Amino acid sequence: MREIDVKVISDNLCEMCIEANHFLAPDMKEALAKAGETEENPLGKQILSQLEINLKIAGEDMIPICQDTGMAVVFIEIGQDVHLTGGNLEDAINEGVRRGYTDGYLRKSVVKDPIFRENTKDNTPAVIHYSIVPGDKVKITIAPKGFGSENMSRVFMLKPADGIEGVKDAILTAVKDAGPNACPPMVVGVGIGGTFEKCAILAKQALTRPVNVHSEIPYVKEMEEELMNRINSTDIGPAGLGGKITALGVNINTYPTHIAGLPVAVNICCHVNRHAVREI
Numbered sequence: 501m502r503e504i505d506v507k508v509i510s511d512n513l514c515e516m517c518i519e520a521n522h523f524l525a526p527d528m529k530e531a532l533a534k535a536g537e538t539e540e541n542p543l544g545k546q547i548l549s550q551l552e553i554n555l556k557i558a559g560e561d562m563i564p565i566c567q568d569t570g571m572a573v574v575f576i577e578i579g580q581d582v583h584l585t586g587g588n589l590e591d592a593i594n595e596g597v598r599r600g601y602t603d604g605y606l607r608k609s610v611v612k613d614p615i616f617r618e619n620t621k622d623n624t625p626a627v628i629h630y631s632i633v634p635g636d637k638v639k640i641t642i643a644p645k646g647f648g649s650e651n652m653s654r655v656f657m658l659k660p661a662d663g664i665e666g667v668k669d670a671i672l673t674a675v676k677d678a679g680p681n682a683c684p685p686m687v688v689g690v691g692i693g694g695t696f697e698k699c700a701i702l703a704k705q706a707l708t709r710p711v712n713v714h715s716e717i718p719y720v721k722e723m724e725e726e727l728m729n730r731i732n733s734t735d736i737g738p739a740g741l742g743g744k745i746t747a748l749g750v751n752i753n754t755y756p757t758h759i760a761g762l763p764v765a766v767n768i769c770c771h772v773n774r775h776a777v778r779e780i
Contacts, residue, residue, distance in 0.1 A: 501581055501582075501583050501636075502582050502583065502636040503582075503584075504582055504638060504780060505584075505586040506584050506585070506586045506588070506589055506591075506592035507586055507587075507592065508780055509576075509584075509589070509592050509638065509780065510592045510595045510596035510599065511596065512596065512778050513574070513596025513597055513600060513640065513642065514596045514597075514600040514603065515600070516596075516600065516640065516642045516776040516778060517572060517596070517597055517599075517600025517601055517604060517606065517642060517644065518600055518603070518604035519776050520642055520644055520774040520775060520776040521564045521565060521569045521570075521606055521644060521774060522558055522562055522563070522564060522565065522604075523559055524555055524565065524774075525773070525774070525775050525776065526710075527712050527713075528687075528711065528748070528771075528773050529555075531712065531749060532552065532555070532685075532748065532771065533552070535685055535738075535745040535748060536552060538744070538745060539737075539738065539744060539745045540743070541737055541738075541742050541744065543737075543741050543742060543743070544737045544738040544739075544741065544743025544744070544745060545743075547741065547743075548685075548745065551771060564606060564607070565774070566772060568607065568648060569601070569607045569609065569646075570609065570644030570645045570646045570647075570774065571609060571610055571623070571644070571645055571647070572597045572600075572623060572624075572626040572627070572642060573626065573627045573629075573642070573643045573644070573704060574593055574597075574626050574627070574628045574629070574640065574641070574642050575631075575640075575641040575642075575708065576593065576628065576630055576631075576638065576639070576640055576641075577631050577632075577633045577638065578630065578631070578632055578638050579633055579635035579636045579637045579638065580633065580634060580635070581634075581635060581636040582635075582636055582637070590628065593626055593628055594624040594625050594626055597622075597623060597624050597625075597626045598622040598623070601622055601623035606623065607623075608622060608623045609623060609647075610623050610625070629701060637780060638779070638780045639777070639778070639779045639780075640777070640778050640779075640780070641708050642775065643704070643707060643708050643775040644774045645704075645769070648681060648683055648770060649678075649681075649682040649683060649768045649769050649770045650768075651681070652674070652677070652678035652682045652768045653700075653703070653766060653767045653768055654670075654673075654765070654766045655699065655700055655763065655764070655765045655766075656674075656763070656764045656766075657696065657761065657763055658670060658761075658763070658764055659761075659762060660759070660761065660762050662762055664719075664723070667764050668723065668726070668727060670764050670766070671688065671690055671727055671750075671764070671766055672727070672730060672731065672734075674688075674766035674768065675688060675731050675734070675746070675768070676734060676736075678768050679736055679740050680736065680740020680741070681740075682768045682769075683771060684736055684738060684739065684746050684747070684770075684771065685737075685745045685747055685771045686747055686769060686770060686771065687707055687747065687748050687750075687751070687768075687770075688727070688747055688749070688750045688751070688766060688767075688768055688769075689703045689704060689706035689707035689751050689753075689766070689767040689768070689769065690702075690703050690706055690750065690752040690764065690765065690767075691703035691704075691705075691706060691752075691753050691754075691755070691763075691764070691765040692752060692754045692763070692764050693754050693755035693756055693757040693762075694755040694756070694757055694763060695758075695761075695763060696763055699755070699763040699764060699765040700765040700767065702753040702754070702755055703765035703766060703767035704767050705753060706751035706752060706753045707751065707767060707769050707773060707775070708775045709751045709753075711749025711751065711773070712749075715751075715752055715753075715754075717754065720752050720754060723752060724750045724752050725750075727750045728747055728749070731746050731750065732744050732745060732746050732747055734746055738771075748773070749773075
């Protein structure tokens with residue numbers, strides 16, 4: 501049994517909040533650079549160039565990539581041979597987020613109540629997804645999610661008879677409806693299967709997978725590639741002003757589901773698709 505003080509998790513999350521909001525993840529940096537080379541529309545090419553300049557300034561001057569520094573979404577995988585000490589894990593996670601957003605001077609965007617809207621002033625609480633896995637390590641993934649793109653996300657409760665074509669149509673519908681509001685070029689996270697809430701978590705988690713890594717399931721990989729091509733044929737383009745680069749990636753996760761259902765969630769993210777991963 502390996503002991504880990506929850507303070508270590510707080511310290512790492514504090515750093516990760518700042519890191520994710522100032523520096524693009526390697527996969528997104530590569531995808532954006534490739535998009536700039538591929539885009540043919542002059543205006544689209546200009547916009548992508550401006551995004552590259554923005555990222556350079558953010559990293560050099562430690563200014564957030566985007567003014568919306570998001571609501572902190574944390575996926576934490578805990579090895580079953582780990583014994584967490586020193587306090588409550590959930591409190592430790594929120595303490596890390598609190599310190600990251602206050603010490604990093606990041607915008608605080610979380611309100612205590614969805615109706616009365618009083619700001620918590622430290623961007624907590626985070627949205628936390630736990631899983632217990634084999635081993636003696638803790639893996640932390642943080643994905644600060646801005647709501648320009650989050651608001652464009654959709655859940656479709658399809659019928660089994662809708663099949664794979666129905667799934668593709670639902671994803672394309674969500675992307676087309678989002679248009680410029682999701683700050684394209686976008687990353688499209690998709691969850692298929694499970695239940696109403698499970699498919700949404702699958703879609704959110706799909707956004708944290710590198711955009712240059714496809715699903716290991718052959719038909720899912722084919723669907724990711726096909727949808728990427730179809731989305732980039734919509735002419736929405738960078739900032740929604742036209743062009744061939746509307747999406748930088750389409751990541752799909754699947755899960756078993758009920759005989760009577762075919763849930764599909766589409767969680768869209770803007771071109772920065774902030775995420776950072778650490779293993780303790």
